[in-house]
Structure formats: C-alpha cells, structure tokens
Amino acid sequence: MPAHDRTPTSSGFYVTEEAPIHAENPVPTPSSPAPDILRCAYMELVVTDLAASREFYVDVLGLTVTEEDDETIYLRSLEEFIHHNLVLRKGPIAAVAAFSYRVRTPEDLDKAVAFYTELGCRVERRKDGFVKGIGDSVRVEDPLGFPYEFFYAVEHVERLAWRYDLYTPGALVRLDHFNQVTPDVPKAVRHYQDLGFRVTEDIQDSDGVVYAAWMRRKPTVHDTAATGGDGPRMHHVAFSTHEKHNILAICDKLGALRRSDAIERGPGRHGVSNAFYLYLRDPDGHRVEIYTQDYYTGDPDNPVITWDVHDNQRRDWWGNPVVPSWYTDASLVLDLDGNPQPVVARTDASEMAVTIGADGFSYTRKDDAEGLPEYKQGEYKLGHQL
Amino acid sequence: MPAHDRTPTSSGFYVTEEAPIHAENPVPTPSSPAPDILRCAYMELVVTDLAASREFYVDVLGLTVTEEDDETIYLRSLEEFIHHNLVLRKGPIAAVAAFSYRVRTPEDLDKAVAFYTELGCRVERRKDGFVKGIGDSVRVEDPLGFPYEFFYAVEHVERLAWRYDLYTPGALVRLDHFNQVTPDVPKAVRHYQDLGFRVTEDIQDSDGVVYAAWMRRKPTVHDTAATGGDGPRMHHVAFSTHEKHNILAICDKLGALRRSDAIERGPGRHGVSNAFYLYLRDPDGHRVEIYTQDYYTGDPDNPVITWDVHDNQRRDWWGNPVVPSWYTDASLVLDLDGNPQPVVARTDASEMAVTIGADGFSYTRKDDAEGLPEYKQGEYKLGHQL
C-alpha cells in the first residue's frame, strides 16, 4: 500500500483499506480453498522442567488444569469451554510443537490437507488427535516453517467464567493470540492472507519496509502476528484478563514471590492494538503476554492501521522503551518429527536497529526533528551505560 | 539501627522500632518545642512559562484553579478544602520557593519562629501570608537549606470530592507528599525528627549507609522524604489518585496528546511505601509523582521498614529499572530572597552507582549470588547501547 494512499489520523498513525500485500518471493496461492479458521485455540509448548512450568502457569498465573500426567499438563483459561488452551509437554529442548487453530467444521480438515498438500508442505492427520481432548487433527509444517494444527472435534469442559471463587487477582480469562517471528514479514502476511487471515495493523517505514503485522480471524486485532526477525521462531503466546488491574496484580504477585525477573517488558499500553499489556518469560524463557482491551475488527472494511516504525508510541503508547531482549529472544519451533526448525536470519532492516541506539531514531511528535527529548534519549543511549 | 537488631520479613525487607538516628555532623536539637505539623499542604513552584505550566497542571492533569492572575495560578486537588495545594508563580528560573506545611494552631507559628531562630536560621513572618489564600505564615531557610513554610490560617474553599461531573479519568484527589534531595540523609532525618517527623521506611546498605528515608506527620508513609544526592534540591511533589487505573489514564492521555515524553519513570509499584506510582516531568522539568495506596502509619510503634539498597524490588516491586535521570535530576530551591540555594555534592555512595551499571549490583532474590539474571542485566548494561 503506497504511502500516498494512507489517511493520517489525529492519533499519529495512518489508515488504509486492506490490500493484497506485495512480497518479493511469495508463497504461491493454492487453488484449494483455505480451511475456515475460527480462532487460535491452543499452543503446545515443550518445556524442560515440567514441575517448574506447572508452578509458573498454575500456581503463579492461575490457569486451570483440565488434565495432567507425568509428561503433559493440559491448561485452560476461565472462560474456555474446550479442553485446553495450552499444553505443557516435557521434552529435552524448550520449543513450540504446535500453533493450533480451531476450524468451523469437521470438513475444514479436508480443506487444510488439500491446501497444504498443494503447497508441497509436510502434512500429518490423526483421527484421534495429537494430544488429549482433541479429536481429528491436521498438523503441517507450513511454508514459513511453523508447526500449524487445525481441528474441530474437541472435548467440552465446564466454562468456569462464573466461578469467581476460583478467580485470582490476575485471572486469565481467554487465550487471545500467538505471535510468530519470521524473517520476511510481507511474505508471511501474504501467505496468511491466503489462509484467510485479515490484516488489522502493521508497522512500516517510509520506504515500505514492513517490520511487523497483525492478522485476525476472530474479530479482535489478532489471532497471530508476524514479527520481523530470525525465524521461524515463536515470539509469544497471549492470554487475556478482564481489566488492567488484573495485569498489575500479576506483577505484584511476582514481586511477592521474588520472581519479578520473570517480567521482561511492561506493563504498558500498546500503540498497536491499543491493548494494555505485560510480557513475562516462563522458566524456559518462552514469552507469555498478558493482554486486555483491544477493539472489534469484524467488519470486512475494518480500517487497516499503519504505524511509522520511528513513532516512539507505536509499541508503547507511553513511550517507554522496548527492552532489547524483547526484540532478540524467541522460542524455537519444531518440525513434525519434533526436531527444531533451522532459524533463518532476517535480511531486511531490524526494528531494533532503526529505533534504538546509535543508528536508531524515534520521535514522540512527528515534526520534532530532534527525535526524543534528551532525557528520554538518555534512557536508551546514555543512561544505562553509566 | 545496627543490622543485627532488624527483623527480617517474608517480603525481603527488615523491620525495626524507630530509633534516634546517628548523624556525623548533626544539626543541633533546639530546646524550643517544634510546631505541631498536620501535613504537607502546598508547594510554591517557580515556573518560566506560566501558560505552558497551566496547560500541564490544569488541562492535562486536571487540577482545579482556585484563583489565578497573570503572574500566579493557585491550584487544588478534588478533595481539598483549603485554598490550594500548588502555587505556580512565573519567574526567571525554575525552582521551588516553598515547601509549605499546615500546623495545628495559630500558636504553632510562634513555636516555629522560636525553633528556627534558636537554630540560627533566617526566619520571616508575614501576617497576611506570602501567597493568596493563606494568612499568618512563617517562612524559613531551614538548616538543610530548604525553604520551609508553616501556616494555620487559610481560606476555605469547596471540597469538590462529590463533583464527579468534574472528574477526569486521571483525577488527582489529594496532595500526598514532598521529596527533598540532600547530601547527608542521616543528618536530614535527625533534624526532621527534631521537627516532629516520624520515620516510616528507609534504604540502607549493610555498612549502614543511608540512601533515602521517608518521614511522616499525617499517618501515611510520608509528608516528605530525604533522597541522597546533591542538594538542597526538590526531587518531586506527589499527588494522589483514588485508584491505579487513574494513573494509567494519565499515561494514556499523555500518549494521546503526543506528550508521552513527559513520562519519566513508571507506572509501577513501589517497594518502599507499597504505593502505585508514576513520575512525570513538567514543562520546566519539575518532577511530579502520581501516587496511590500506601498504608496507615499512625501508631507510635509503627514498624520502621529498612530496605537493602541492593534489593532490586526496593524502588520498583516489579524490578523495572530506575532511569538515571530520576537519580540525577532535581529542581533548585530558593532562599527567602528568591535566589537559588547553592547545591552541595553528596559525598556518601550514590544509590545509582551501587545499583546500576559496571560498579553496581542488584538482586531479585537475596541468595542469588549472581544478582540479576542475564536479560535483566542487559536492560541496564548492554541493551541500550546497541
């Protein structure tokens, strides 16, 4: 979308109509129709110390155990009625085994098989599912190297939304989205548009370099996002709370447990998505976002928002710094044999490089030629070297 | 208070009974009784651009204008019934003209005169007050170089606490406290104990170096605090909100106004005081804290809390970094002629030096010999130089 077709807003970003993305080296668009994805449904995480992970996700974050054994723990959020939103499986290397989406009908699995087969991807279908609680499932190594899963059949469990006796101050109520690190963001976006995703927001520079994009099936800002970086890797998985104070309560509890070092970034208000956020690192370093209050995106002509990569409020509306580890660290993803996918380096400019430090530039007000005021610059460039 | 008399708590800090502070070079204790101070009541700020300051304090922060003219603006918070909590006076150099306290009776002004006269301080009394709305007042250059004011007589104005039609999302309801930068914290604390203040919390190292202390008259954590640094200077003035979301709303609004660079530090949860906080910088660089939810301290045997300077949760319970400007920047204070007081350098170790960067050390868990985990270290030491 050329910059001159963008409409500036009073909030500093631009809006456009969604348009086909141009990618240099695109994944072909299959002739087979895409499966009708409802929503991101669960992530399967491989963790190296199951007890430590259980303590983090159950004792600290308060997710509900649907089922567990010595190898695997199935967890769900309080408003969920399907078997799980997160699977923790014990394994030798911390990684992501599946980004799993629920589809609208059992027949959508046939479509998924045809769609990915046409793309030449490795596809595996199991009538009894890959994990407990889920029935007929298709797993693929997608064209970008991510382990994607699709399923419809699932065991129903009780939706505990009304069980306020079980709520903690930081109660997690829904799985909200995934976030994937990939070297070529336009290529990823174009492919996921083929899979039926709609773009809601992105970050670009004036040369049209795309640093990140957010894509949705359910009518929120995203079910997944593509973050530019060395990949395929998993950037984070996000759960929702009802209110902002729930997120603050998680921070307070981590402090009380003397585990504040699990807080990587935030809490804060995102520019992109307008949501309130917090990023944590689990015992294996897997990143978990806690997220609340983005906006409805379900209309077909929902305005696509483009943020300037140099806008210092794009990732934190309050202009607070993004810590470097947030840009650089991510989790490995597995192929269908359970081996880590090789990581390919990003060749486009990195968002961190163009915004932080000696080579970077950010502004609070677009017309401020000098970028950030001195003491905010200090925060990045001088202060922490003292 | 020797370290061995401290009782460790399950939260990582220590409690003791309050005890007389040892200072190397103490201010003498006057034989004259101290005035009975009720509370911090208002600060008089000299600002260089009155219109810019008005926009910040009135349009952005929502303080109520009691009265104003071309030279001066009198502002109050929503629950206040005295004429003002903040005076903005136009002047050539940004500085603090008065830290003003309300006393219990008109007679306490005589005590104030005697107390400071005995100390050899410069004292000035005006029957009609130094500013509008305030009657008989005493101003002094206190032994630490700060311009302190005491008054009882004051014009009553309407307490607007019930006027929810006037509330903004970030409504400020009370003046909470002052914070003073001074080179010798024990000397300051000892003197303010003589003036009737009670210590509630402090930050020390194992050698007994005191980096900061909090002192109160009203039964909250503080009416003022002594922060170690080059002084006398004013570190910040703090207003309260009712809830944490009010503080977040101020950040959101600053973002919307493209003034997020006014956010210097936070929002976050303090270790000291347990309050939720945000630090802003006004157009002159005067620091304003927004603060909510500390605890009751009014019992005479209220346990005094001592934090280890190396405890990374002491200033932010979530372990988020204190930006260097927060340690180094502060406002000049004026003598009674309106000239800036000379600033004396701190000679004791600086909190910033012992906790940040190459020479510093902080821990999340006391028994972690390695201090902060690698990616939190990165936040200070490596990351921002990239």
Place this chain on the structure above:
Amino acid sequence: MPAHDRTPTSSGFYVTEEAPIHAENPVPTPSSPAPDILRCAYMELVVTDLAASREFYVDVLGLTVTEEDDETIYLRSLEEFIHHNLVLRKGPIAAVAAFSYRVRTPEDLDKAVAFYTELGCRVERRKDGFVKGIGDSVRVEDPLGFPYEFFYAVEHVERLAWRYDLYTPGALVRLDHFNQVTPDVPKAVRHYQDLGFRVTEDIQDSDGVVYAAWMRRKPTVHDTAATGGDGPRMHHVAFSTHEKHNILAICDKLGALRRSDAIERGPGRHGVSNAFYLYLRDPDGHRVEIYTQDYYTGDPDNPVITWDVHDNQRRDWWGNPVVPSWYTDASLVLDLDGNPQPVVARTDASEMAVTIGADGFSYTRKDDAEGLPEYKQGEYKLGHQL
C-alpha cells in the same frame, strides 16, 4: 430442549447444544437465504426534546457527535469507525424507528429484500439510505412487528479509541446489543434463528416456558435479545465500557448532576451473560444499558446456557432485586410510516409474576425449599410497603 438433556453446571445453570426452537405458532421459514448480518450497528431513536436528549447522551454519557442539525443528532462510541451507533431524531412520540444491522456485503441487501418479501412483510429500500452517513439500506416491518434495517454502505469516520484526551471516566467504547420485548419468546427466537442468529443463553421454567433468550451474530453473548412481555417494544439499547469502574463513574456523575433518578437498576453483575451492567432511563424513558465483559461465543458448538427462572441469581448474580419497572416499561416501536406499532399482550406467564411478590418464588440455592431467606424476601415483599 427437554430438561433431561441439559447438563447441570457447578454454577447453577444448565448447558445444552443449541437446537431448533419449538414454537406454537411459528413464523414460516423462508426458502430465500437470510442476509449475512455482521452485527447490530445503530438504533434510531425518536425523542421528544432533542436538547434534553443531547444533554443526556453527549454531556452526561459522553457519546461523540459525528454530525447534527436541528432535527437529528448522529452519535458514535469511541471505538467505532462507522458514521454512528445512535441516531436521535426529534419527533412527537418517543419511540424506536429502527434496529439497524450491518451486513457483510452490498449483495446481502438483495437477500434481505427477498427474505422479508417471501414472509409477506412490508419492505422499503432506499439507495441513499434513511439517515445520513448510511448508503443503500433496506427497512422492513419484521414478522414480529419490529422495524429492522440492513445496510452495508457507510461513511467511515475516525476511530477515536486512542484519543484518551477525549475519554471521560465513564467512556462508552462500543455499541453492544439491542433488546426487544415480544409476547411469544419461542416464536421470536425461532424466527431470528431463521435470520441467522444463534442462541447463547435463555431463561426457562421446568415446564419449558421461555421467558427470555439471547441471540448473537458477532461472537459476544448477543446482538439482540427477546424479552417476554407486551410487544413489540424496545427494552433497551446497550453500550460497552472497557472496565467496571467506568460504569460506576457514570453513576457517580449522575449523582453529582442530581440526576440519580436516571438510574433504574444496578449497577450489578448479570447471571445471564456474566457481564457487569447498569440500566439508565433517558429523558423520554428509553432504557439504555451500560455493559461490560461478557464472553466469546463464536464457536459453532458454543454451549447454550439455560437459567431457571426461579434462580434468584439469573438476572443479578448478587441476588439484588429487579425493579418492577424494568419488567413493565419499554419503548414503542414505529412502523415504516412512523406510526407506533400496536402492542400485543403476553399470554404466557410473566417473569415478574413468577419471581416477585405474593405469587412468585425465587431461590439462592436450588435445594433451599424455603426460597430466599427472610430478609431478602423482605426486600421484595414486605420492606417497601412500610
């Protein structure tokens, strides 16, 4: 759905799979496909005093004026990007002129015409819309007597979600749903299922009498609901806030304005929908709900919840009484000529009769044979007659 197929939950209600509703005297199911409705989009309200209504919706509730003239005011919520969510039109009789839904494509209007024409309903289509900001539109008198509108073409306006400088403490961010009063709830539900709505929750007694049902297109608990009573009438239109404190702030502001008599019921927590709520009455008596935090319902097998009409927590999870006016009062609806539709009395049992007062019975715990404890009974039956 026979009671024996229901699964009881630990929260006191039942879940079932959604099933075709049996209605005694059903509206026929058209052979023409239904238009693909995205969501409830706006309501057109006729008000008798435009200035008084403007004061209520703009000055008190803070809705944004997109456009206005002497006859009509177009209002939207902060996260909306279409021209309006509410139209206030001056007229002689307070009533509802349209329940307007947005459809997925321009072609869905043709489907709407065919669908209602087959049902023998009066249908009117205007290429330039019935109100400003909306293009090609179809209005019908639906088989239940309600003025329904469908449109796709709409003027885009700026989404003000990031404009926190415009937020009030009680900021309304989305239109959430409509609620319609109709004598025969199963008949209404069956018809709206034909129109593509999905049932999410209902209230029944053990004889299968249905007192109310909630139906959705977007994946929330509802876009509209059918409430049993004399109809067709409009029960309420609902706007969302981000958090519960926003709703409390609206109450506080109404108190400050000495307009607390606009508060009809609440605030409280619904059993049905699990949302936090408040019901207001506008200057004409039109009922407006303020609503926040229901749950995701977008999966095709989303469990349908059935509440026992005698469960005293079904409408208020805290067991607080539903005021009689909430059951009895509602707004007239207009036909396409602008004349009020005649109101037909409900013949089935009324929810108010079976739950309040001499003939009614409610319980907090299902197995408490005595119903409500004495002092809660007093609240309904004795107390207020004193």
Place this chain on the structure above:
Amino acid sequence: MPAHDRTPTSSGFYVTEEAPIHAENPVPTPSSPAPDILRCAYMELVVTDLAASREFYVDVLGLTVTEEDDETIYLRSLEEFIHHNLVLRKGPIAAVAAFSYRVRTPEDLDKAVAFYTELGCRVERRKDGFVKGIGDSVRVEDPLGFPYEFFYAVEHVERLAWRYDLYTPGALVRLDHFNQVTPDVPKAVRHYQDLGFRVTEDIQDSDGVVYAAWMRRKPTVHDTAATGGDGPRMHHVAFSTHEKHNILAICDKLGALRRSDAIERGPGRHGVSNAFYLYLRDPDGHRVEIYTQDYYTGDPDNPVITWDVHDNQRRDWWGNPVVPSWYTDASLVLDLDGNPQPVVARTDASEMAVTIGADGFSYTRKDDAEGLPEYKQGEYKLGHQL
C-alpha cells in the same frame, strides 16, 4: 448548629464548623481528661457457630488467621501489624463483646479508668488483656451501654501488605470503623466528643432532628458512627479494600458460592463519606461493611457536612434504596458479665419512617416538590408488592 449558619454546597449538602452538640439529656462531661485514642483497633464478636463464621471471614472474605483454637479465632487484615482486627469467640448468643480502641500510650489506660469511673460506669482493667495478643486493657460499660475497650500493649505481627501472593480479588486491607445504634444520637455524639472524637458528617432534618452522625479519631471520616435506632446495638463493623473492583469481586464470589443472600445492601456509593460500600450479613446476622475511598479529615477545622434526611442521595449517591432490614436489624451488645444489654427504643423520628413508604418523602433535586419521580417511588412503595 442552627440551619441558618450552614453553607450550602454545589453537591447538595451543607457545611459548618464543628460545634458543641446540644443534647436534651446529656451525659456529664468528666473533669478527668479523656484517653488519647489512636483508632478503632478490633471488634470482639460472639458467634454461635465458630466453623460457619470461620468459613465466612476466612474462606469467603479472606481475613488472615493470626491465631486460633476451639473457642476463638483471631483475624487481621493484610496491612495490619497488630495482633488482630477481629476476634470471633464462640458463645450462646450472637453479640458484640467489645468495641476496642488503641490509645497512644500505656498511661492513657489510667486516663480511661479515671474518665469512666468519674462517669459512674462499670470499669474493668486486666494487665494481661481480655483476649490473646493484647496486653494491659480497660473495658467499660460506657454511658450509652456499649462495651468499650482501650489498650496500648499489643503483640506485633507481620504486616502482609506486600504479600500479593496471599491477596484474593476482594482483599481486605484495613479495619476502617465501627457503627453503633443508639436511640439518642445527639446524646451519643456529645459524649463521644467528650471522649475526644470529632464529628465529620451528620444527617438532620430541618427541625434539627439528628438521625445519624460520623465521628473520627484517625483522619478518615470515622472510627465510629452513631445511627439512630433502638439501642445500644452494633450496626456494623467495616473493613477497607484498596479499590472498588475488590468490593465487586466479593459480590461475584458470593454469587459463585451461592451465598448472594449474604449481600444485604449495595454495592454503591455513599453520599455520607463519599466512600464506595457493600453491606454483608455474617452467618449470625452480624453486619459487615466493605468500604473504600473516603477522604482526609485530619485538619482541626475540617468542614462538617450536614445532609438533609430527605436527600435521596445521602446514603446512596446513586439514589438506590436502603433496604428496610438495614434500618431495623442490628446486633446485641454485651455487658462486662457477658449478658446482653437491654435495648431501649428510639423516640425521635426514625429515618426509615421519614424517607420510605406512605409517610416518607425523599427527593433527588431539592426543588422538586414532587419528590422522587414515579418509577423511583415505585421501587419503594408499589413495586415490590406486585
């Protein structure tokens, strides 16, 4: 204070300076000085089923058990550092055994003995206290028939304010106040002024009949209040939360536990005190208020607020009805032998009678001659009889 000396405010109430109260039949003012009371410190409640009470106060409300045995449970709030704020003692009749206040020094106990001895009250002093955790204590049957206790010596326990891992969504952080039912409010106020209490607010009619008054030692709206009614009885004991959502969470949890019938009144916003409130009834019917966010009252000239008994926003700022049981029910209080004090009927007009039902009158706006609008009247007078 004659009505003509009152200053009306823009919020609908009046302010005056505090003045000596006129009482028809006053308790004499002792020549002995009153003890210096710091704050309300704990209540000793006699309960008939210790297990049921433990479930209510510990499992539902989340108070912390400091110590317990088969007969007695000692509970505290999260910010407390003294041994307890509530004692539950098993006994045959539900009642209050002590309203206990902490005094400033051990010597204040001698003053308490002299003060009450001069008044001819029964006084008992125990060097080892009446309950665990408390040392030297004085208990009296005060001139109004209430069992008052005074102590200074107390066992310190850990202040758990930072232990966010122990917080529930409805965490109680402080004991805030007591509330006493007494037939002659001016008599009570005058006596408690003699004891050193300061009046902050009251409710009167234009004839000067006083229906209730609020009195403080610590600088909040009250440590205790006098509510007109048959007495001596205990109206309620109140605990504070940090925020309003904490109070809503208690309601939600009671709903989830199917104990919503423990909610007697609220949640709501008080007119008097401006605090957010909820009233619960414990298993014995003892009333507990949950309370947050009143205002600072510590200045000696703090304006006294007088509410018109006919102002429908005085007890609930949103105009929601006060349920009759709230006016009529209260707990017995015990004499020093443990026998219930006889209850004396109020002879002045009752607030319930003058404001609710056939004989009562309330208004939302002072100049509305017709009082409440029809549908709000219905809430009280007609509606609940249907």
